[in-house]
Amino acid sequence: MNIQRNLVTAAVLSTLLAACATQGGGYYGSTPPPPQQQPQPEPEQAGMSKTKKGAWIGAAVGVAAGLLSGGDATERRQRALVGAGVGALAGGAIGNYQDRQERALRERMAGTGVGVVRQGDNITLSMPGNVTFAFNDASVQSQFYPVLDDVARTLTEYNQTVVEVAGHTDNLGSDAYNQDLSVRRANSVAAYLASHGVMQQRLITVGAGELHPIASNATDEGRAQNRRVEITLVPVKG
Template structure:
C-alpha cells in the first residue's frame, strides 16, 4: 500500500512508521476512546513521545494538542453533527465507528467515468467538508480510493490512487493542513458490495474519508 504523508519537523527529528488499516463497516458503536492527555505546550518533544504515527507526531509537535479519554468521543460527536448538517442531501454518507467518522463519496457524484479530476459540481460539497475539517483540526485524515472489479488490477489501483489524491489535494487547497493527510489507493481489493451487479459495482466505486482524533 502506498501512503503519501506530509510531515513536519519542529525542534526535533520525528521518526515513525505510518500505517493505515481503515474500517469499512457502517455500524455505530461506543464513542469511548482511550489515550493519554498530551497538551499543546509539550511541543516537539511531546510529539516525539506520542507513538508511531508521523502525522500525529508532527501535529502535536507543531502545537496542536491531543485529546484525552472521553474528550475524544465528545469532540467527534460535535464534528459528526456538523458534517451531517453540512452534507445532508449531497449524496455523501456520514457514518461512525467508535471515535472514527467515515465519509463515503460515491464516484458517480465525484468523478466522471474513468476520470480522476473532481467534477466542478462537487466542489461545493468538498468546500463544506473543508470548513468542518478546519474547525475540527484535532483529527488526522485518511483519504482512500476504491474501484469496482472491472478492468485490470494495475489500472484500478492507479485510478483509485489518483482519485483519492485529487480529493485530498482539493481539501488542502481550501486550507486544510496538509500534514493531517494520508492518501491511499486500494483498487478493487476492498469491496463493500458484490461486483456481480452494476448496483454493487457502483457502491464499490468510491472515495472514503476517515477522520480519527489525535489522542
C-alpha cells in the same frame, strides 16, 4: 373333557404368542431391533439459513471500510501534528469532540449522497464515485465542489484529527489499473482539501483499488457503490 381342555389351552397359547410377535417385533424375551436413525441436518441447515447468512453479509459489507493506512502511519502523523502545535485530545474529550464533528458533518452532508459512518472514535465519509468523478477519470467534477467545500470547512473547524483519504474502485479492468486509478482519485480529493485550508500535515492518501467492496460487483448498482472515495477522520490523541 381332557381333550377339550387341552384344545382350549393350545388355542390360548397360540393367541398369546401371536400378540407378542405383533407388538414386540419378535417373541417375548427377544431383543427388539434398534430404533431407526433420524437423518441428521446438513451443516447448512444446522447453522444459519442461506437467507439469514445473506442478510448478515449484506449488513457487514454495507459499512465503510474505514481506516486503511494502518496504526503506525496514523501515529506518526499524530506525533507530527502535536509537534506542529495541534493540540492532542485525551479521555472523554475525544468522544465529545467527535460527537460534535459528526453532528456537523451529518447536517452539512444531508442530501448530498455522501454517507457518514461512525466507528468508535473514527468518522468516515463515503463519497460515491458517480457524483465525485466522471467515468474513468480522476478529476473531481465541478458540481461536487460545494460538497468538498463543506467538508473542508468542517475539517478546518475541527482540526484535531488526522485525515485519511482512500480511493476505491469496482473490479472492472486490471488490478494494476484499478490500483492506479484509486490512488489518483484519492490524491485529487486530498489536493482539493489542502487548497481549501486543510493542513497538508494532516492528510494521508491511500489507494485500495478493488480490494474493499461494500456491495456486489455482479451488478451495475453494486459496482457504482464500490467506486468511491472515503475520508476517515482519526482524533489526535495525547
